[in-house]
Amino acid sequence: MTETTRAAGRMAAVSALALSLAAGPAAAQLAALGTPEGQVNIVAWPGYIERGETMKEFDWVTGFEARTGCKVNVKTANTSDEMVALMNEGGFDLVTASGDASLRLVAGKRVQPINLSLIPSWDTVDDRLKNAPWYVVNGVHYGVPYMWGPNVLMYNTEVFKDQPPTSWNVVFEEMTLPDGKSNKGRVQAYDGPIHIADAAQYLMYHRPELGITSPYELNEDQYKAALDLLRQQRQLVARYWHDAFIQMDDFKNEGMAASGTWPFQVNLLQADKVPVASVIPVEGATGWADTTMMHADAANPTCAYLWMEHTLSSNLMSDLSVWFGANPAVPAACTDGRGMQTAEGCTKNGFDDFDRIRFWTTPVANCSQGPGACVPYYRWVSDYVGVIGGR
């Protein structure tokens, strides 16, 4: 599939190039829909666009294809950087960009403004997301919201018994857990530099004198305090997790007691009858919010708009939120029975905790503390490697 998708993508890129050369500078946004082009090429997270091939009941593609005649070609990407690279390469119409990638795409002029009047279901979008800063720049909408979710604290209910954890301290500080044994070697942490933000968020609550206002904007002192906390955490962590399925295996076979995780793993483990539950602790949680964005040179704009409308109006939001353990961008998808999701399911996925979630953004040097005041992301990367290596 990938090969043909890419070949098609290249051809599309060439024609898009020809088109943009002919038309001069691309128009700000599409004025009206044309005839569907017959296909739409999407860069997406794994599991985001399902056509019933993984599990029969999870399908939000075939209906769209039958109705519009737009064949959906998916290229999955595993990291935000990969997504940005693919969009820079060109040949795609849409991307499900997370908060760290979306602003980079806007700044790099890889995505185009969206004409909201061409998306009839726009009004049904969650009011909390309608003007979110990770895709709306100077009042211009560069996409439509897709899915969002928190990074929750998962814990083993047999270890914690009737005293479920209320703070992230169980993964940051050495302590005796309710089952009488230390947490040393029994907690996990995310194996990605963005976990520094989780440490910063913990400090934001417990050490207000540091003056942290956002876990993604840290000056040198705040950054150092976060790294020190992570070095302390290294003593407790036997293995960091980066692969959802390896983490689930660790909760089954390694006697793990607690870890930050996605609702995805919690749901799957519970379905497997593993005694786990999750909570958003008092310090709050970090999280992700994804947006469907359209390439500046999209070769299939009509199909792309039809897909964006489809994401908001069909069973997609509802079923995907069940499948991925995330929250729909359309609140009605939780309740109106368009898919499998229910109000309880949304609550479990953290739908009501929007205000307690600090959504993922790329740390940059020029932050609200002043130009060059914050530690940029590339240092997060190298320093986190050092921390995991025991430095």
Next chain:
Amino acid sequence: MTAAPTAAAAPAPAARAPAVLPDRGPGDRLSRTFWRRPGLLTALLIAPPLLWLGVVYLGSLAALLAQSFFSIDPFSGLTVREFTLATYAELLKPANLDIILRTVTMAAAVTAGCALIGFPVAYFAARYARGRWKALFYLGILLPLWSSYLVKVYAWKLILAKEGIVSWAVEGIGASAILNAVLALPVIGGNSLSTSYLGTWIVFVYVWLPYMILPMQAALERVPVSLLEASADLGATRWQTFRTVVLPLAMPGVAAGSIFTFSLTLGDYIIPQIVGTSARFIGLMVYQLQGTAGNIPLAAAFAVVPIVIMLVYLWLAKRRGAFDAL
């Protein structure tokens, strides 16, 4: 009578002007060209493999090397295509030196482990196994290579897990104290076998063992029996024979096998990802730098490290005659 002189004279003009038959087609012209210029045929035959080696293999290596002399702009994260040694200087940062040292130490330990475990197996196969036993030996050694590498590593993760079969068996025979004492060792120990350096080492040794046994066996089979008999005739004990005759003659095989185990460990990025403490190895670091971090120059610089180490290693191995046993 008149015919005879003409017949005898006939070869003479032929000797003066070479017998050139008329070309029967382009095939003849082609073969004539090749016959006259033998170098051309050789060049044509060797061109495709040379192109493959030169363009695809060395070309990509050169591209990699070139990337390592670029650097990354700290603010935009874009690659700056200007010559600099700053990226290599970054390799010398303590955290990165740790990674290199950790990887080389692991590769050396894995090689030593493979040699120690593999030698008796190879010795038995070369000296004693005959007929069916020999076939069984080859099957036993090669069988693990036929199953998927990933499946084997994931299986090992389960085997070594805290609640896995090893702990279960150890507990069953009442030896938990020994396992716990081993896991309590500094550096190599950990919370469980699957989250310790010891576990990473076990899996590496298992996965690369066949690559060590096969060249060792080849070298051992080449040790002539007459030498062993001569050694015995001269009054050497079995241990003396082994130490002064067999072992030196088997060394090229050990060196050849070590090239595989050492280089494979040096570049692997799957095993330390699944079994171990999450501390980075060179391969894993390259994978992360080129993917998540988007730092191609540093990834390239890291990739150059095993190449340099292997060049030195191969040079040393060649001096020990490792290539005679391949």
